């Protein structure tokens with residue numbers, strides 16, 4: 001097995017053309033079994049360990065001075081990926097390859113990737129929102145990888161995607177099943193997480209293009 005083959009064993013690269021087409025044609029893509037079960041399990045184990053050690057922090061909304069905790073908007077707890085484990089490094093390597101492929105296909109100028117583990121306890125949700133605002137878009141493409149094996153049909157916790165133009169029209173309802181991967185344009189696609197009935201675990205990530213303001217490369221936004 002060449003190193004390239006070994007790397008590809010972690011994900012289904014045959015989905016790449018459909019992913020690129022989806023982003024271009026409607027601004028989003030959802031693929032099942034995008035990531036291999038082994039790597040999903042390793043990421044899940046790590047997240048569960050973080051949860052047990054109370055190393056997850058309640059997620060805030062807003063940035064800088066406007067950061068606040070709003071359980072009525074967002075109920076997850078998070079831990080930013082920090083390359084601590086082999087599983088994280090594998091996932092980040094894969095996202096780096098995806099970034100290159102998207103840049104080649106879309107001239108997107110994606111520059112870096114940031115991501116966090118997320119844990120939604122039963123009852124938690126994330127109200128309809130955009131991941132970045134037009135014009136100030138540092139986050140260009142949002143990604144979510146789901147980690148719960150065998151998500152029950154009545155488990156709730158689906159991510160609902162809405163149409164870019166008719167923002168009340170639901171276009172996809174994603175069951176948060178391990179290995180499923182969703183990506184969409186951060187400033188175009190409104191989305192929400194419906195209340196979950198089970199502990200729900202995922203990795204949310206964003207490909208960014210850093211904006212430079214007055215010579216200072218966007219440190220926080």
Ligand SMILES: O=C(O)CCC(=O)C(=O)O
Nearest residue numbers: 126131144159193202204
């Ligand atoms: O977990 C999901 O399905 C989406 C999470 C989300 O929208 C976010 O973290 O911004």
Ligand SMILES: [Fe+2]
Nearest residue numbers: 129130131191
């Ligand atoms: Fe979001």
